[in-house]
Amino acid sequence: MATPEEVIRLQLAVRARGVTDLRVLMAMERVDRARFLSETFAARAYEDVPLPIAGGQTISQPSIVGQMTQALDVQPRDKVLEVGTGTGYQAAVLSHLARRVYTVERHRALTRAAQVNHQALGLSNITQITADGSFGLPEQAPFDRILVTAAAEDPPGPLLAQLRIGGSMVVPVGVSDHVQTLIKVTRTDGGYEYDELSPVRFVPLVEGVEHD
Template sequence: MTPEDTMRLLVALRSRGVTNMRVLTAMEQVDRARFVSPTFAARAFEDVPLPVASGQTISQPSVVGLMTQALDPQPRDKVLEVGTGTGYQAAILSKLARRVYTVERHRALTRLARVNHAALGLTNITQITGDGSHGLEEQAPFDRILVTAAAEDTPGPLLAQLRIGGSMVLPVGVSDHVQTLIKVTRTADGYEYDELSPVRFVPLVEGVEHD
């Protein structure tokens, strides 16, 4: 990542509302080029989503930044990410939280993310192939949960695995065209919901792909 690449990325992030300095610093430290295919390496620092293996996409940096900012992970937090992809979002979370568990339904992507994280020396991430819609009960409760695929409604198992006082950020919507990024905070009395912004994500799919 050249200084010019970094500056271009930071300008794009700030212009779209990513202002949290911890988040900006974490994103500055993670080279997005490692998480895209060589075909798209030259575009790694553009604020656009790009295709990756298994028919998935890597989100545009500003969406990653806004979701991370909304999640607001703290240095002692245990975080669950649903939808690892090639591992870019988990790498950023690893700079901000104590421990990151990330679940991916495509085995090939889990393997790729593991290689990417190892190459960057990120040792506080655990990559798991599984059905993320069920969360990761054996490691619950979590301080923060981030979902990078759109569900029709907030998955009940994920709500149940959120610590009281913890929060979850995820896109919800019934189609590819109508999705809203929401933040759910668990309180002693239940759950509080805040709508953040319109977004567009791949759907949250149950089951595991044996690719």
């Protein structure tokens, strides 16, 4: 359990990265990041750093979660797709902002962990699926918002096609671990508009499914 000092320090770190949307800040305050980490790293849950989880993946640092969530501008009636569930932290934050969250993970063990975490928190508006996230979830498309928590060389075409007109996607784009940019893509009647947000570092978006 976080101390009041740890909570305040983390809130200040998130705000210092430009996260000022009160709905986003309140959603993040309702989700205890420690639940989504192993006992080894739970004590560091309130530090603004990425931390390891199973499958060679990481849980994003809170300020990045805040930045991405704020950029996505989720509305209460939105249907959201997240690609890269991990242990379910980002999806839990989104669940307090959206009507429905579909989250796709290629590691079956992580999908199971996220399901346990979300059930324990009573988050009934999240559907966790093991699948190749680079293809999205066409059977549930179109989506109002799409959030990708792994870096692609370019915004994946199948995901762009699953955006509703007027919808938006936030995705890290870059060809290496060291040079990545967070991009917001908005679908319009005439095509897609792209906005660069900030430099980031994410694990790569990998095709296929791991049955671990």
